[in-house]
Amino acid sequence: MKKRKFWGWGYEDQLLTEEEDKSIERRIAQNFSLDEVKSVPIPKAEEIELPKSRVSIPSNLSEVLTEDHLERLNHSYGKSFPDIARSILGIFPSPPDLVAYPKSQTEVESTLDWADQNKIAVIPYGGGSSVCGGVETDVGDDFRAVISMDMRKMDKILEIDKESRAARIEAGILGPDLENQLKEHDLTLRHFPQSFEHSTLGGWIATRSGGHYATLYTHIDDFVESTTTVTPSGVIESRRLPGSGAGPSPDRMIIGSEGVLGVITESWIRLQNRPTFRSSCSVHFSDYAQALNATRLISQAALFPANCRLLDANEAMFNGAGDGSKHLLIINFESADHDMQPWLDRALEIAKSEGGEFELPKEKDAHKSGASGNWRNSFIRAPYYREASIRRGVVQDTFETSITWDKGYDFIETLKRRAQEAIKEITNRDTTVTCRLTHTYPDGLAPYFTYSAFATPDTMIDVWKEIKIATNEICVSEQGTVTHHHAVGRDHRVKGYDLQRPEGYKDMLLAAKEKIDPNSILNPGVLIDPKGYSHKHWMER
């Protein structure tokens, strides 16, 4: 396996060019009016000391478990801002004692059995791309040790059913491997979260991942035909069905369970034919309320655009699309079956009626160039750029939520304003919070906010934490959700998920967990605190 970067995004050889790195430094100096910007050096694994592993590997698991130094570093954190910040600063107080790389469902079962018998916590790591503290191994002293379970050796497509357009796939497969293998069969899952390169199918299911597309089939929730999950009390395998009315859906309990109920080992997944017809256009608006209204009307017309992504003027500019004077709505239709021009024409008619201005693109591959092409590139490169900011101590992060259309405009304006005020109070500097819509629904929208806040390498973790708790509170108190597709993990609980979730539902979820994970070894502190769990995560301290 290629070696991953323990202190950042991607593989060790995926680094920014020196020019890219310097240009970010220049932008930081400019943004915050600094004469000089200090940079923390890239850390070296061999210079970081870790506490000794508290348990020895039993002989039956010698092929599964490892206490390798780099693996333990790599599995201490996910990829959130404080995860990368702590890694760059060499702060690793609670690494996993062991890392598991199961190659089969049997090995997952054996590992869970051993952990359960020995009161060892197990953190399902998936591909490790969590940006909400979902895979952090800081679980306190209630456990004898901690195992991080990396699923990436379970990466095979086991069966393909072309007629139903579905496949049975091991949960540890990474996005690119999945798509490459499906391509041979002219099929695609067509699920492209920003973490695509470094996240797994099982991780997507466990976190209710949202794809790059804006409407209809984009959430992993809708692609799941069945799941197989290993729990400390046995395997739960649901039946493969296109639809069913037999009781509450077993899959819908696993989808979003974030590793607290079990380890997803495989899934039958719905696929699609590869799109060959594409029609797209970028629309500019001077007025944000009108832009939002156009987006709403298009979302309610049952046209189902692949993209219907509204970037506010600042967000467009920061992504290299526009000069900051116009809001940008990227509309894109795709089909494997038929020409989508009539669909696009109708969407543009709606956009025009709300004051949208556009020129129909002349080239065929418009979706890969122009405004929408610029957007695509910066979307994929964003996680790499962030590393450079973090090395300069600048807090660059996002928060995302959803709301119904009736509250849409006020909600977005209020969230921007309140987040800016909070950041000003915390950092004593002005900042601009920008917004794009990642997903739209007939009844609402999912806004995604980006900010950049001044801090130094010494203060950045505390500053980030204060801002995170503030934005959690803002999303939830304004009637949104604390997360639309990033998941809850540990970071979104304080002033967020814990307030938003119905109390009776928490009781049911806890009771269900206690039944199948009686020793509470699975991902303690994520979503809920299991019975008797006394550890306070650093977000709560």
Place this chain on the structure above:
Amino acid sequence: MKKRKFWGWGYEDQLLTEEEDKSIERRIAQNFSLDEVKSVPIPKAEEIELPKSRVSIPSNLSEVLTEDHLERLNHSYGKSFPDIARSILGIFPSPPDLVAYPKSQTEVESTLDWADQNKIAVIPYGGGSSVCGGVETDVGDDFRAVISMDMRKMDKILEIDKESRAARIEAGILGPDLENQLKEHDLTLRHFPQSFEHSTLGGWIATRSGGHYATLYTHIDDFVESTTTVTPSGVIESRRLPGSGAGPSPDRMIIGSEGVLGVITESWIRLQNRPTFRSSCSVHFSDYAQALNATRLISQAALFPANCRLLDANEAMFNGAGDGSKHLLIINFESADHDMQPWLDRALEIAKSEGGEFELPKEKDAHKSGASGNWRNSFIRAPYYREASIRRGVVQDTFETSITWDKGYDFIETLKRRAQEAIKEITNRDTTVTCRLTHTYPDGLAPYFTYSAFATPDTMIDVWKEIKIATNEICVSEQGTVTHHHAVGRDHRVKGYDLQRPEGYKDMLLAAKEKIDPNSILNPGVLIDPKGYSHKHWMER
């Protein structure tokens, strides 16, 4: 309130004409080669004796509870074949002691509190249209008494949000009232299960109801924005959101819970604009495999027809559409936004490529006349016709399931054959099991089977039960689901749901129930047997 027919479908004044009744009798005589057909008279409520109610109504619930004779008759059963058969025969050994008609959430809470404190079972009745034993009050001697909770006085639309196209609606509203009130706002829920006239919003949610439309937004699951549910341990209210990734969906645990977790009192529901554009056509096929293939390809083309209903040749003939030589595919597109002719054209192109033959309709209202109009009328009248059959002792019933496309053709042929064999063995007569598809998905289909089996008023209940258990077994052993949209209730458990549901999921569901309904008063025996529940339902005896 209008008085309902305690022995059949609908209101007391909704009777077949004498001519309709006689024509069914003639058809029965012809089908089963009988010289004479005996008919059980319509029962009279005052001639049926009921055991005395075992509890007195407490003063604080005098406005909510009743022990009225007709109400108790009316709430003893749902509307399945054996429910109506027993009613017509005057068999009422286990009526509810009391019937509750709460007018508010507070009254639901007070009733549950009293029942919980006194070990009285509560059966959420919704509108009472269950066809799977979901509202039967036969719960044995574990309880001091039984209350059937009829929700139809909670029938108001509380709030309408036109911008998001959503409404907050009390759960007891019946289909026609809901649509009439929404019509004033130019909106529609567009959810039309066959039970539409006599079922409630809360009942649809509790049973994962499937609407009349074939694809996309047709299941109640997808219309639910949030739910409010009263449990013996308090109220569970989820947050109104267009989409969320914050943990497993609380709503998806309530959807399909069939009254075992709580009583749904209201819900924010997603609505649609009223369709004004329609394009439809009927396509005939000589070959069933080709017809099925056409249906699959249309379902996989992302065209999302409102209907895409394939009737096999016999089913078409029995519904007055065709002479039994051709399979009939009814394709229909609807939109509130744009002309759907390009969509229909593409669907017909696909149908043609698989050997489909059609003539484009000339009139505008084609969907209300011709083959598709005949189909519509018999769909709505079917529950009334069934009463006439039951009075003659003829077992006329349906079973429905779903399967992925890869197994589609063989599955349908095998189910028909095995059901016919089972009915032959049970009744000693040949019968024809017919099939239509009620819903189609990109990855599969939902076939719906209809049969008519010979019995007499004396034997019909036993014959039905034997056939029901056989068809449960056939659906599940052939890898389908025991129910696609009728729900599980008590009738689909034996050789059905109990085998299909993952054991670990049952454990979680039971643990969740025990947590919020510790005395197991809610709908005991539906979906699961709560802890300590020893009663054997008559399906299990």
